[in-house]
Amino acid sequence: MGVEFGKLRMTTSVAAPLSANWEEICDHYQEHQNDITFVQSQMWDNEDLWELLEQYLKQKSDYEANFNIPRELPEKRLECGVSLISSLSYFKDDVDFLYLLADAAAIAFQYGNPDVLCSPLLEAKKSKENLVEAYAKYVKEYYFGKFGASLRTYDQQFLKNISLGAKGGDRLWWFQVCTEVAYFQVAPTNDSVRSPRIDARYHLDLCKNVFGEGIYPDVDMTNIYYGGTRIAGSKIIFTNGSQDPWRHASKQTSSPEKDMPSYITKCHNCGHGTDLRGCPQSPLNIQGDAGNCTSPEAVKKVRQQIIEHIDLWLSQCEYEEDDDDGSHFFGTARSMVSYS
Known part of the structure; x- marks a missing residue:
C-alpha cells in the first residue's frame, strides 16, 4: 500500500490478519513497524498528519466492527493506537504525542475557550458518536487551526535548534522549566486526561535530551533567590x-x-x-x-x-x-x- 501526502510518502506491506482479535492486530502492527518507511524532504505539515490520523481512526473503526475489539480494554486500544500513530509520524517518543493530546485539551481552558472543546464532545456523547473522532476534529480545526499551535512545539529534535532566526519561544520556555522552576505537568493519579507515562522521568529525560547532560531544574536555588512562598x-x-x-x-x-x-x-x-x-x-x-x-x-x-x-x-x-x-x-x- 502507498499513501502520498505532499512531502510525505508512506509505504507499507502491512496487512492485518483477516481473522484476528484486537491483541493480534496490535501485535501485528508493532511487529511490522520496520516495514513502514518514509521519504520526506522536510517536516510535513499539520494537515498531512491529521489526514493520516483520520485515516487511522477510520481504519480503527472498521477493525472494531469486523473483529469485535473488546470495549473493556481501552488502555490496550490506546497503547496500540499511540504506537501505530507514532510509527506514522516524526515523533521519536510516544509520550511526546501523548503530551500533545493532553495540551490540546488544557489550552481551551487556559485561553478562555472552554466551550470550543466541551460543546462538540458533549454533543458527540449525546449523539453516541465516536468521541475520539470528535476530539481529533477539535485538535485539527481549533488547536492546530484557529489557535495556531505547531507540531514542532512537541518535537524534541526541533527544541534542540539554537540557530539564529529559529522560532525559539518553545525552547526558551523549556529552558526555564529545565533549569529553574520545573513545573512538570505530570498526570495526576485519578481522572486524568494526561497519560500516566507523562511523569517526572519523562520531563527529566526531555531536559537531558534537549539541553545536555547535567541539566535539571534547581528548584531549591530558585526559591532561595526569589524568596519562595515569602517573595522577596x-x-x-x-x-x-x-x-x-x-x-x-x-x-x-x-x-x-x-x-x-x-x-x-x-x-x-x-x-x-x-x-x-x-x-x-x-x-x-x-x-x-x-x-x-x-x-x-x-x-x-x-x-x-x-x-x-x-x-x-x-x-x-x-x-x-x-x-x-x-x-x-x-x-x-x-x-x-x-x-x-
Missing part, C-alpha cells in the same frame, strides 16, 4: 483568571503587609491573562476587550483595582525638586495608568 519583593499585584490552570502556580492570597494584593477574575471563560487581554485569548485581541467575557464587570472591577493600587504607589514616590526626568516620568506614568 513588595508592591506586586497578582491577578489570575478563574479558569486558568496556571493560577495554581501563582500567589492566590493577598499579603497586605507587603503591599502584594491578589485577585481572581471569576467568569466562565476567564483564562490566562484575562486582566490584560480580555476573553478569549485566541485569536489574540490586542485591545484587551472584556466584552466577550461571560462577566465583563468582573474583569473591569479587577482592572480598576489594579489602577487604584498603581496610582497609590506612584503617588507615594518622592522626587528631588530639580529632577526633571523623574518628574516627567512620574506625570507620564500616572496618566498612562489612569487612561488604561
Whole structure:
C-alpha cells in the first residue's frame, strides 16, 4: 500500500490478519513497524498528519466492527493506537504525542475557550458518536487551526535548534522549566486526561535530551533567590483568571503587609491573562476587550483595582525638586495608568 501526502510518502506491506482479535492486530502492527518507511524532504505539515490520523481512526473503526475489539480494554486500544500513530509520524517518543493530546485539551481552558472543546464532545456523547473522532476534529480545526499551535512545539529534535532566526519561544520556555522552576505537568493519579507515562522521568529525560547532560531544574536555588512562598519583593499585584490552570502556580492570597494584593477574575471563560487581554485569548485581541467575557464587570472591577493600587504607589514616590526626568516620568506614568 502507498499513501502520498505532499512531502510525505508512506509505504507499507502491512496487512492485518483477516481473522484476528484486537491483541493480534496490535501485535501485528508493532511487529511490522520496520516495514513502514518514509521519504520526506522536510517536516510535513499539520494537515498531512491529521489526514493520516483520520485515516487511522477510520481504519480503527472498521477493525472494531469486523473483529469485535473488546470495549473493556481501552488502555490496550490506546497503547496500540499511540504506537501505530507514532510509527506514522516524526515523533521519536510516544509520550511526546501523548503530551500533545493532553495540551490540546488544557489550552481551551487556559485561553478562555472552554466551550470550543466541551460543546462538540458533549454533543458527540449525546449523539453516541465516536468521541475520539470528535476530539481529533477539535485538535485539527481549533488547536492546530484557529489557535495556531505547531507540531514542532512537541518535537524534541526541533527544541534542540539554537540557530539564529529559529522560532525559539518553545525552547526558551523549556529552558526555564529545565533549569529553574520545573513545573512538570505530570498526570495526576485519578481522572486524568494526561497519560500516566507523562511523569517526572519523562520531563527529566526531555531536559537531558534537549539541553545536555547535567541539566535539571534547581528548584531549591530558585526559591532561595526569589524568596519562595515569602517573595522577596513588595508592591506586586497578582491577578489570575478563574479558569486558568496556571493560577495554581501563582500567589492566590493577598499579603497586605507587603503591599502584594491578589485577585481572581471569576467568569466562565476567564483564562490566562484575562486582566490584560480580555476573553478569549485566541485569536489574540490586542485591545484587551472584556466584552466577550461571560462577566465583563468582573474583569473591569479587577482592572480598576489594579489602577487604584498603581496610582497609590506612584503617588507615594518622592522626587528631588530639580529632577526633571523623574518628574516627567512620574506625570507620564500616572496618566498612562489612569487612561488604561
